[in-house]
Amino acid sequence: MKLLCLHSLALAVAVGTVSAGAMAANQGTVGPGSSQGDFEVSLNKQDNIVINNLDDMVLAGFIEDGSGDYLGAQNVCVGRAGTGDYRITASNSSGNFEMSAGGAVTTKIGYQVYFEDDLKGVASIGDGEELLNGVQYPDNFTTVLTDAECVPGTTNSTIWVRADGTDIGNADPGVYNDTVTVTVAVN
Known part of the structure; x- marks a missing residue:
């Protein structure tokens, strides 16, 4: 009998916990021939966002501006299920955008990451926005494609x-490399 009582108490607590979420439900009353009650149905649809078509980047050529800087570019896709703006962050594990060769090589090569929410060529780097390591870019970008x-x-x-x-x-x-993580988030 004790086991049956404990089982019934546990079931009552579980049912009470589950039904506590339906705060708007109205229970039916006893009546002749019929009874009527109602409950709310809800769904929380998340605003999906995606960045894809990222590829590894080899910085193979220098810029023709006399700086000796090397540049790489790639076109990517940012899509969102909902409408509106998004924000972007670029980061790496060290907290500094620096490539290292590892092993006995101790020198590092610094780099910058830029982003533009439009298709631009390598020559248009001045049109892009510099992304500071681990800092969400303060302005909003607008998607024109859905996540699908x-x-x-x-x-x-x-990028x-x-x-x-x-x-x-x-x-x-040496062969210098680093991994950049790009995060897009709904605004």
Whole structure:
């Protein structure tokens, strides 16, 4: 009997917890021939967002502006299920945008990351917005594609990376790399 009472108490607590969420429900009253009650149905639809079509980037050529900086660019896609603006953040694990070669090579090559919510070429780097490491860019960008439309091969934005020519000139030989994490968030 004790086991049955504990089981019934646990069931009553569980039912009470589950039904506590239906605060707007109205219970039916006993009546002749019929009874009527109502309850609310709700759903929380999340505002999905995606960035894709990212590729590894090789900085293979220098900029023709005399700086000795190397530049790479790629077109990506940012899509959102809802409408409105989004914000972007670029970061890496060290907190500094620097490439290292590892092993015995101790020199590092600094770089900057830029973003533009439009398709731009490498020559248009001045049109992009510099993203500081780990800092959400303060202005909003606007998506024109849905998250479902950002499929492989579809692009609507550009990311640039510009490596510092002075750092490159002073660096020891080696293959330098780093990983950039790009985060887009609904605003």
